[in-house]
Amino acid sequence: xxxxxxxLGIEKRFGPTVAxxxxxxxxDEGEFLSLLGASGCGKSTLLRIIAGFESPTRGRIKIQGxxxxxxxxxxxxxxxxxxxxxxxxxxxVFDNIAYxxxxxxxxxxxxxxxVEEMLALVRLEDLGHRGANELSGGQIQxxxxxxxxxxxxxxxxxxxxxxALDLKLREQMQLELxxxxxxxxxxxxxxxxxxxxxxxxxDRIAIMNQGHLVQLGTPREIYTRPASVFASAxxxxxxxxxxxxxxxxxSTVTVEIGGQRMPAASPASLSPGEPAxxxxxxxxxxxxxIGPEAPFGIDAKVAEIIYLGSSIRIGAAINGDAIVWAxxxxxxxxxxxxxxxxxxxxxxxxxVWKETSK
Amino acid sequence: MTDLLTAASRGSRAIxxxxxxxxxxxxxxxxxxxxxxxxxxxxxxxFVLSFWRAQGFDLIVDFSLDNYWKIAQSPVYHVLLLRTxxxxxxxxxxxxxxxFALSYVLHFVLAxxxxxxxxLVLLSLFSGYLVRIYAWRTILGKQGLLNSTLMWxxxxxxxxxxxxxxxxxxxxxxxxxxLPLAVLPIYSSMANISRDHxxxxxxxxxxxxxxxxxxxxxxxxxxxxxxxxxxxLLAAGDFVTPSLVGGTQGIMIGNVIADQFRGIGSNWxxxxxxxxVTMALVLVVYFAAMRLIRWVTTW
Ligand SMILES: Nc1ncnc2c1ncn2[C@@H]1O[C@H](COP(=O)(O)OP(=O)(O)O)[C@@H](O)[C@H]1O
Ligand SMILES: [Mg+2]
Numbered sequence: 001x002x003x004x005x006x007x008l009g010i011e012k013r014f015g016p017t018v019a020x021x022x023x024x025x026x027x028d029e030g031e032f033l034s035l036l037g038a039s040g041c042g043k044s045t046l047l048r049i050i051a052g053f054e055s056p057t058r059g060r061i062k063i064q065g066x067x068x069x070x071x072x073x074x075x076x077x078x079x080x081x082x083x084x085x086x087x088x089x090x091x092x093v094f095d096n097i098a099y100x101x102x103x104x105x106x107x108x109x110x111x112x113x114x115v116e117e118m119l120a121l122v123r124l125e126d127l128g129h130r131g132a133n134e135l136s137g138g139q140i141q142x143x144x145x146x147x148x149x150x151x152x153x154x155x156x157x158x159x160x161x162x163x164a165l166d167l168k169l170r171e172q173m174q175l176e177l178x179x180x181x182x183x184x185x186x187x188x189x190x191x192x193x194x195x196x197x198x199x200x201x202x203d204r205i206a207i208m209n210q211g212h213l214v215q216l217g218t219p220r221e222i223y224t225r226p227a228s229v230f231a232s233a234x235x236x237x238x239x240x241x242x243x244x245x246x247x248x249x250x251s252t253v254t255v256e257i258g259g260q261r262m263p264a265a266s267p268a269s270l271s272p273g274e275p276a277x278x279x280x281x282x283x284x285x286x287x288x289x290i291g292p293e294a295p296f297g298i299d300a301k302v303a304e305i306i307y308l309g310s311s312i313r314i315g316a317a318i319n320g321d322a323i324v325w326a327x328x329x330x331x332x333x334x335x336x337x338x339x340x341x342x343x344x345x346x347x348x349x350x351x352v353w354k355e356t357s358k
Numbered sequence: 359m360t361d362l363l364t365a366a367s368r369g370s371r372a373i374x375x376x377x378x379x380x381x382x383x384x385x386x387x388x389x390x391x392x393x394x395x396x397x398x399x400x401x402x403x404x405f406v407l408s409f410w411r412a413q414g415f416d417l418i419v420d421f422s423l424d425n426y427w428k429i430a431q432s433p434v435y436h437v438l439l440l441r442t443x444x445x446x447x448x449x450x451x452x453x454x455x456x457x458f459a460l461s462y463v464l465h466f467v468l469a470x471x472x473x474x475x476x477x478l479v480l481l482s483l484f485s486g487y488l489v490r491i492y493a494w495r496t497i498l499g500k501q502g503l504l505n506s507t508l509m510w511x512x513x514x515x516x517x518x519x520x521x522x523x524x525x526x527x528x529x530x531x532x533x534x535x536x537l538p539l540a541v542l543p544i545y546s547s548m549a550n551i552s553r554d555h556x557x558x559x560x561x562x563x564x565x566x567x568x569x570x571x572x573x574x575x576x577x578x579x580x581x582x583x584x585x586x587x588x589x590x591l592l593a594a595g596d597f598v599t600p601s602l603v604g605g606t607q608g609i610m611i612g613n614v615i616a617d618q619f620r621g622i623g624s625n626w627x628x629x630x631x632x633x634x635v636t637m638a639l640v641l642v643v644y645f646a647a648m649r650l651i652r653w654v655t656t657w
Contacts, residue, residue, distance in 0.1 A: 051561060053557055053561075072560070073557070073560050073561045074560055074561065074562075074563045074564070074565055078561075079561055079562065080557070080558070080561050082554045082557075082558065084552075084554060086552065086554035086555050086557075086558045088555065088558075088559075088573060088577075089550070089577065090576045090577055090579075099559070099562050099564075099572075100562040100563050103562065103563045103564060103568065104563065144558075147558075147562070148561075148562075151562055151563070
């Protein structure tokens with residue numbers, strides 16, 4: 001598949017601060033790609049380098065095969081939407097959306113048609129005459145989106161466009177944005193610090209940490225096969241349990257947790273006796289009552305029972321110390337009480353990481 | 359003056375729909391009282407006075423258009439009025455774009471450090487009006503800073519005469535006096551423009567002149583309007599600057615008006631009439647210029 005955007009060995013320094021440290025990334029045509037990471041990890045900087053607002057210290061940017069490094073923003077076939085919309089307050093909605101079209105000297109009638117089309121796309125049909133200061137937060141972002149899309153970009157860049165909205169509206173607009181992207185078949189690069197948002201919307205997610213690209217993959221890949229402790233903790237929820245490597249056989253490792261042993265998978269090479277971190281998702285942990293039919297596992301004591309609505313979260317302490325969380329269905333949690341002895345089990349696909357790995 | 363008036367009327371318009379009648383009126387009472395005492399009543403007195411006659415040192419109550427007729431008849435007043443408007447206009451034409459550029463640099467280039475520079479600009483206002491005019495005299499004078507520097511550099515052999523006691527000197531000095539005053543409103547209205555606004559516009563294809571015309575000027579328009587009012591009205595109304603640096607050929611209408619109110623040969627009614635003609639003319643030019651800015655900046 002042809003690449004819409006190629007990020008080739010990009011590095012960016014602001015004086016002594018390293019914002020981006022050697023990132024390589026190819027974004028496919030028609031793809032919805034999220035740049036996901038905590039605040040300050042360099043997501044916006046990378047997006048601004050693609051847009052042309054920052055020039056990279058090193059590396060090159062290609063858009064649709066053409067090297068655009070050093071091109072000013074107005075020459076690039078990309079457009080950007082900011083977190084706060086940045087609508088022009090002295091213009092109404094229509095004029096905001098028509099801004100790039102008037103600049104290109106489109107005939108009046110064609111502009112009106114295009115603006116109508118954009119307003120329909122973002123579901124604001126009757127708001128053309130509204131002043132930019134008379135809109136709600138959600139409407140502002142819709143107009144900002146329409147204004148950027150009216151310019152017919154090859155790549156749309158979005159810098160946390162939904163994070164100023166409240167949860168309900170944000171969830172609704174996530175789906176709408178996704179629908180619009182599918183409808184247009186356009187390439188979207190979406191910056192967010194919200195992992196749920198990234199999972200819901202993206203074809204692929206690029207996880208960033210401290211200026212590095214730490215993992216690239218589909219939401220499923222990233223969730224089920226995180227490439228690092230960082231990625232496993234950042235996406236979804238996970239138990240991170242300190243343990244010691246007891247035995248190694250190929251990619252299967254036996255670890256010791258509080259004197260008890262469990263098999264696990266490890267992507268890195270570990271040696272016996274080494275301290276490590278085991279990562280297992282709460283929904284993968286099963287809680288069994290102690291008895292003859294209880295499977296192989298780790299003994300623990302129920303410490304917490306939290307009602308979450310759709311599930312019940314059990315916190316179990318191993319040796320009165322490390323708490324492991326398990327998400328159970330209502331009937332699975334039936335009869336569990338604090339202080340009860342239980343056995344925890346999880347599939348051997350739970351992953352062990354080197355203590356020091358990021 | 360005009361700006362305060364328009365601000366007051368804008369305020370009343372804003373209040374009326376929500377407040378409704380007496381409540382809104384009560385809110386406006388202090389402001390209204392202020393304008394009545396310090397502006398409307400003196401202006402009204404002067405206006406009435408302009409229809410009287412002066413005979414020696416006596417004022418004779420009358421209703422005659424003689425004073426206005428006199429102004430309409432004598433070319434000397436026309437020349438003065440024209441010079442006043444032209445000097446005011448040119449000064450504003452230099453001051454406002456300069457203040458605009460300066461505000462842009464303060465807000466977008468210097469960012470936070472711009473605040474400090476702004477404080478310094480403010481501080482310069484405290485040095486006083488006359489002191490600053492005299493400062494310009496020492497810069498522009500025959501043996502002044504500029505001439506001696508240019509001669510020392512060998513750019514010129516003899517001092518440039520036009521630097522002082524000329525309309526040029528008046529415009530330069532007024533520019534220096536009014537620039538800080540014009541920066542303040544433009545800077546404060548530019549604070550509403552964020553880096554995002556400029557970047558979005560550039561991202562959508564706008565550049566340089568187009569960006570200034572469609573984004574920067576319209577968004578800073580309230581400040582530009584106030585700054586234009588300051589620059590033009592204060593320059594056109596000044597009579598100290600022309601009398602100190604303008605030379606014999608440089609007097610403006612303000613000097614003539616002032617002369618009608620003091621000393622021998624004073625003529626209060628005539629002074630009032632000239633003042634009103636000047637005011638009418640200046641306001642017409644001001645509003646025409648504002649219309650022009652609006653028209654040029656529609657996108
Ligand atoms: N213009 C700038 N000048 C100096 N440092 C900057 C600038 N822009 C970003 N940075 C720094 O680069 C790093 C990454 O910032 P940013 O890309 O905005 O992160 P994110 O969008 O992921 O929150 C941060 O440490 C930030 O302080
Ligand atoms: Mg950011």
